Amino acid sequence: MKLIDTVEMMNSENYKERFRAEYFQLDIRINGLSNMLEKYKEGTLAFTPSCSYEVLYTQLVHMESYKKSLEERAKIENIVL
Template sequence: MKLQDTVDLMLGTDFKDRFKAEYYQLDNRITGLQNMLDKYKAGTLEFTPNCTYEMLYEQLVYMELYRVILEERAKIENIEL
């Protein structure tokens, strides 16, 4: 799912829809950051980040932990992701 596909969910009044949008957006960003890190490590990144690889990788770790928490919350709140 692309970020633009989550707009209606994010703007909805149902907290479950907003929760799903948050999860899908995070998942999308994790994928993008992982792809960037793969290219960074391979030396094929189209630009030179100001941040170190290690800092970006740490960000990825925390984002993945955040996703795990959202998945656990989804189970408790009966939200199908």
């Protein structure tokens, strides 16, 4: 799934669909940042980041925590992810 695939859900009248879009977007971004950090460590990035590895890793940790919160809320609200 790509971010563009979530546009319709994001514009839905149904809050559960918007929630799912938020979750999927976050997951896509987590995967992208995780892959980038892997390449950063290996020294194989095609560019030089402005931020340090540590700053980007901290961002990833917070994103993963946010994802866990969304998963917990989804269980409580019976939202199928």
